[in-house]
Amino acid sequence: MKPTFITALIAILGFATPGYAIDTTLDTMPPKLEIALALSAAPPHLRDKATVHLLDPKTGYKLAQEGSNGITCIVERTQWELGDFRNDIYVPLCYDAEGTKTYLKYIMDTAAMRAQGMGPAELKAEVEKRFRDKTYPVPAKPGLSYMIAPIMRTLGPPDFKVSTMAMPHLMFYAPYLTNAEIGAAPDFTNFDSLLYPFVDKQGNPEHSYMIQMIGAAEKANILAEHKQLLTDLCAYRDLLCLDHMEH
Numbered sequence: 001m002k003p004t005f006i007t008a009l010i011a012i013l014g015f016a017t018p019g020y021a022i023d024t025t026l027d028t029m030p031p032k033l034e035i036a037l038a039l040s041a042a043p044p045h046l047r048d049k050a051t052v053h054l055l056d057p058k059t060g061y062k063l064a065q066e067g068s069n070g071i072t073c074i075v076e077r078t079q080w081e082l083g084d085f086r087n088d089i090y091v092p093l094c095y096d097a098e099g100t101k102t103y104l105k106y107i108m109d110t111a112a113m114r115a116q117g118m119g120p121a122e123l124k125a126e127v128e129k130r131f132r133d134k135t136y137p138v139p140a141k142p143g144l145s146y147m148i149a150p151i152m153r154t155l156g157p158p159d160f161k162v163s164t165m166a167m168p169h170l171m172f173y174a175p176y177l178t179n180a181e182i183g184a185a186p187d188f189t190n191f192d193s194l195l196y197p198f199v200d201k202q203g204n205p206e207h208s209y210m211i212q213m214i215g216a217a218e219k220a221n222i223l224a225e226h227k228q229l230l231t232d233l234c235a236y237r238d239l240l241c242l243d244h245m246e247h
């Protein structure tokens with residue numbers, strides 16, 4: 001069959017039309033851009049001595065910069081808990097040493113399993129199994145993941161659709177903690193209800209965090225500090241343009 005205009009358009013745009021698979025192939029980011037985005041998740045005083053891994057979509061994460069302060073940063077591109085593969089997830093994360101050994105390792109394993117050809121449903125089941133049978137232990141002590149980057153693209157408030165957003169925050173390890181236990185009642189359609197700590201379960205109770213948003217004044221500073229990074233990301237990929245996509 002000769003391609004018609006419509007089939008060509010579908011091929012180009014990757015429309016979610018029955019019978020036409022969406023292209024979920026991950027791009028390899030320019031290394032400098034990926035390093036800058038990954039490190040932007042940490043506060044300035046931690047960046048120089050942080051470890052950074054870059055994603056090779058064909059194999060998984062590879063060490064790009066060896067650090068010495070126990071902090072490890074990546075840009076997460078696969079969220080196993082979605083049970084779906086996409087190519088437009090960009091989540092800059094920096095974990096302390098305890099989180100690097102546990103939660104971050106599991107996120108990096110996820111990328112490797114995807115690279116090896118495991119499908120999204122199979123991957124989700126495998127990670128859940130590893131948490132259940134304690135192949136994946138929870139962090140053995142308190143600590144945190146810094147997520148104070150000026151931009152991320154993932155599921156988020158208010159509707160939990162994938163969007164590009166500026167939502168710098170800190171994530172303290174809180175396996176099994178519930179909102180009820182800390183008296184939190186987050187309402188994702190009402191940002192004001194997210195200003196104080198609340199629990200976010202990322203796939204399962206073992207992988208839960210107590211989230212603290214960064215306040216408006218500090219968020220404005222973060223956006224100003226990373227103006228160049230935001231410009232570079234927007235030039236790299238349209239859907240990483242913050243002003244176009246934020247809602």
Ligand SMILES: [Cu+2]
Nearest residue numbers: 147169170171
């Ligand atoms: Cu987070």
